[in-house]
Amino acid sequence: MSSMRPERMVKLAVKNLGQYKLRAGLTMLGIIFGVSSVVAMLSVGEGANQEIQEKIQRMGSQNILIKSVKVMNDEDSGANRNFIASYGLTYDDAADMARFVPNLESSTPIKRLSYNVQFKARRLQTDVVATVPWFLRVQNYRMVRGRFLTSADMDFGTPVCVIGTRLARTLFAGFDPIGQTLTIDRDAYTVVGIIGDIAQSELPPQNELWLEGENQTVYIPLRTYIQKRGDFFTQWSEGGGTFEKIELYELILSIDEQENVVRAVDAVRRVLQKNHKKEDYSIVVPLELIRQARETRRLFNIVLGAIAAISLIVGGIGIMNIMLATVSERTREIGIRRALGARRTDIVLQFLMETLILSISGGVIGLGVGALIPWVITKATDVQTVRTFSAFAVAFTVSVTVSVVFGIYPARRAAMMDPIDALRHE
Amino acid sequence: MSEAIVELKGAVKEYVNGSLRVTAMRGIDLRIDRGEYAVIMGSSGSGKSTCLNILGCLDRLSTGTYLLGGDDVSNLTDDQLSEIRSKRLGFIFQSYNLIPQLNVLENIEVPLFYQGVPESEARKTAQQLAKRMGLSARLKHKPMELSGGQQQRVAIARSLVCDPILMLADEPTGNLDSKTGYEILELIDELHAEGKTIVMVTHDDDIAHRAQRVVTFRDGDIISNDWKGAPKV
Ligand SMILES: Nc1ncnc2c1ncn2[C@@H]1O[C@H](COP(=O)(O)OP(=O)(O)OP(=O)(O)O)[C@@H](O)[C@H]1O
Ligand SMILES: [Mg+2]
Numbered sequence: 001m002s003s004m005r006p007e008r009m010v011k012l013a014v015k016n017l018g019q020y021k022l023r024a025g026l027t028m029l030g031i032i033f034g035v036s037s038v039v040a041m042l043s044v045g046e047g048a049n050q051e052i053q054e055k056i057q058r059m060g061s062q063n064i065l066i067k068s069v070k071v072m073n074d075e076d077s078g079a080n081r082n083f084i085a086s087y088g089l090t091y092d093d094a095a096d097m098a099r100f101v102p103n104l105e106s107s108t109p110i111k112r113l114s115y116n117v118q119f120k121a122r123r124l125q126t127d128v129v130a131t132v133p134w135f136l137r138v139q140n141y142r143m144v145r146g147r148f149l150t151s152a153d154m155d156f157g158t159p160v161c162v163i164g165t166r167l168a169r170t171l172f173a174g175f176d177p178i179g180q181t182l183t184i185d186r187d188a189y190t191v192v193g194i195i196g197d198i199a200q201s202e203l204p205p206q207n208e209l210w211l212e213g214e215n216q217t218v219y220i221p222l223r224t225y226i227q228k229r230g231d232f233f234t235q236w237s238e239g240g241g242t243f244e245k246i247e248l249y250e251l252i253l254s255i256d257e258q259e260n261v262v263r264a265v266d267a268v269r270r271v272l273q274k275n276h277k278k279e280d281y282s283i284v285v286p287l288e289l290i291r292q293a294r295e296t297r298r299l300f301n302i303v304l305g306a307i308a309a310i311s312l313i314v315g316g317i318g319i320m321n322i323m324l325a326t327v328s329e330r331t332r333e334i335g336i337r338r339a340l341g342a343r344r345t346d347i348v349l350q351f352l353m354e355t356l357i358l359s360i361s362g363g364v365i366g367l368g369v370g371a372l373i374p375w376v377i378t379k380a381t382d383v384q385t386v387r388t389f390s391a392f393a394v395a396f397t398v399s400v401t402v403s404v405v406f407g408i409y410p411a412r413r414a415a416m417m418d419p420i421d422a423l424r425h426e
Numbered sequence: 427m428s429e430a431i432v433e434l435k436g437a438v439k440e441y442v443n444g445s446l447r448v449t450a451m452r453g454i455d456l457r458i459d460r461g462e463y464a465v466i467m468g469s470s471g472s473g474k475s476t477c478l479n480i481l482g483c484l485d486r487l488s489t490g491t492y493l494l495g496g497d498d499v500s501n502l503t504d505d506q507l508s509e510i511r512s513k514r515l516g517f518i519f520q521s522y523n524l525i526p527q528l529n530v531l532e533n534i535e536v537p538l539f540y541q542g543v544p545e546s547e548a549r550k551t552a553q554q555l556a557k558r559m560g561l562s563a564r565l566k567h568k569p570m571e572l573s574g575g576q577q578q579r580v581a582i583a584r585s586l587v588c589d590p591i592l593m594l595a596d597e598p599t600g601n602l603d604s605k606t607g608y609e610i611l612e613l614i615d616e617l618h619a620e621g622k623t624i625v626m627v628t629h630d631d632d633i634a635h636r637a638q639r640v641v642t643f644r645d646g647d648i649i650s651n652d653w654k655g656a657p658k659v
Contacts (some may be wrong), residue, residue, distance in 0.1 A: 017526060018527070341508050
């Protein structure tokens with residue numbers, strides 16, 4: 001029967017709440033804190049997730065990374081410090097991979113060494129990577145200027161190099177690096193290109209790129225390096241030196257499809273186990289890391305969710321507390337309304353509407369504050385935050401739902417009161 | 427024969443609190459016709475308020491029947507009783523019972539709110555009644571800002587807003603000084619003169635003189651039910 005229209009109920013509820021401005025404000029504050037902290041937490045969580053995901057994604061989900069690992073020979077570890085340590089991946093390994101690993105698209109051999117590099121009088125120590133032209137595509141790096149290594153460089157062993165943006169910025173400050181000569185441990189190389197970090201979706205204007213990127217590596221053709229230095233690497237230290245023979249420092253295998261990666265990894269393991277007596281290599285599978293990261297993320301979300309749920313439930317209990325107090329204070333009003341024709345349902349709806357208005361307005365403000373907190377966090381610290389629509393939706397819906405659930409009991413209590421008792425109440 | 431507004435037959439009301447039983451009405455028969463002005467008297471605890479609550483559909487009989495305007499309301503659901511209260515009954519209380527956060531107009535409108543009467547229509551009715559009760563200058567005031575007599579006028583306006591077939595008043599002048607009380611009683615007389623059916627509980631013999639019928643309670647029984655004809659005003 002009763003056709004109390006919603007807008008009149010809202011009006012009434014607002015009027016009723018107006019009696020308890022301070023109390024209503026404090027209750028809303030509880031909801032505001034709850035909702036905004038949930039949004040903030042989810043944003044920080046999402047930020048962390050994306051950071052990890054990006055890092056792993058950079059390694060390439062279709063790639064398998066194999067690295068050489070230094071293992072001490074038992075017989076070598078005597079008093080004699082001058083010895084040749086031979087370990088790690090070999091050219092034979094690479095050839096076997098090409099033969100036995102299924103669905104292999106490309107195999108990228110890498111030598112990675114630390115050298116003193118020099119331009120004019122400036123000198124610094126940095127990583128030198130000797131590799132092949134398709135390294136650029138496999139690593140998903142982006143050229144900023146000039147060119148990368150070419151197959152001609154490989155065929156002829158030309159002494160050219162490509163430098164990272166950071167190196168271009170520091171070592172070549174004030175010069176255009178292209179065409180300059182870079183000395184790598186007494187060998188002269190001509191700079192032919194500048195390489196950035198991971199390919200960004202948008203390429204900023206040339207000038208700005210000089211300021212960005214942390215790539216400080218020098219890239220040279222593998223062929224050139226082998227021709228000049230061979231596979232021995234000598235490092236002098238006090239009281240002697242070590243002579244190391246490492247054919248390949250890293251090997252990046254690219255598989256055609258993600259779903260074939262697991263099978264390929266098995267083949268890689270078999271080949272390496274057959275070829276190596278010691279485990280002087282390590283295998284990194286980004287795809288597995290992605291899976292682990294997803295699992296970690298799931299756990300992370302559960303923990304965050306639990307904390308969020310607790311803070312929202314605390315808000316809900318706050319609402320319940322306030323509404324119980326309000327109901328008992330307004331017992332007489334309830335009696336009057338019942339005497340004047342309010343049904344139990346009308347009373348329930350009246351108090352639920354008050355709860356709803358408290359929680360919705362608190363929730364909306366909470367969303368606003370919640371949108372600000374991640375922004376402040378990112379401004380103040382280096383922590384990456386990502387605000388997602390779902391974070392806002394979850395925080396708001398859960399908070400309103402919790403409030404209504406906790407509001408039902410006080411409202412029902414009000415409605416179940418005997419009108420005569422309620423009227424007699426002082 | 428005139429039409430019965432209230433008809434109680436063998437009305438029994440028992441309160442049970444654990445093992446404690448209190449019989450507040452012991453098989454009462456009572457008939458009040460349309461347009462009557464009846465007063466219920468009796469010593470404290472004799473069952474007057476209990477009877478008025480039954481008549482006001484705020485409570486149910488333990489046994490017996492209650493016909494309101496010819497309809498048996500003894501076995502209605504809570505929601506149905508609520509509807510009757512909002513559409514057919516008007517209440518005036520000793521302590522006014524206005525809702526503190528609502529202003530005069532809003533208080534008068536409350537029963538219409540639960541009937542679902544549109545806001546503008548309710549507002550019009552409330553304004554007319556307020557004017558009639560001499561409250562035109564106080565429409566936007568809260569109950570706290572009114573004198574006792576003014577508050578009781580608001581309550582009377584509120585009780586009239588649904589044009590009830592029965593008006594119930596439990597010691598409406600109990601909280602007022604004699605002059606203000608007199609004004610309220612004059613107002614009630616006026617309503618009676620217009621044809622309203624009124625049942626009022628009072629302790630005061632002088633007030634009882636205004637009524638046409640005086641029903642006297644003792645220990646949950648009616649010990650006298652005097653018809654005095656037209657009131658002597
Ligand atoms: N809710 C209740 N529970 C138990 N007993 C009750 C209840 N309400 C009333 N009574 C008892 O019923 C009897 C009648 O009470 P009632 O309130 O009707 O008296 P009354 O005539 O209105 O008295 P007064 O003039 O003091 O207002 C009393 O004995 C009272 O104690
Ligand atoms: Mg009484």
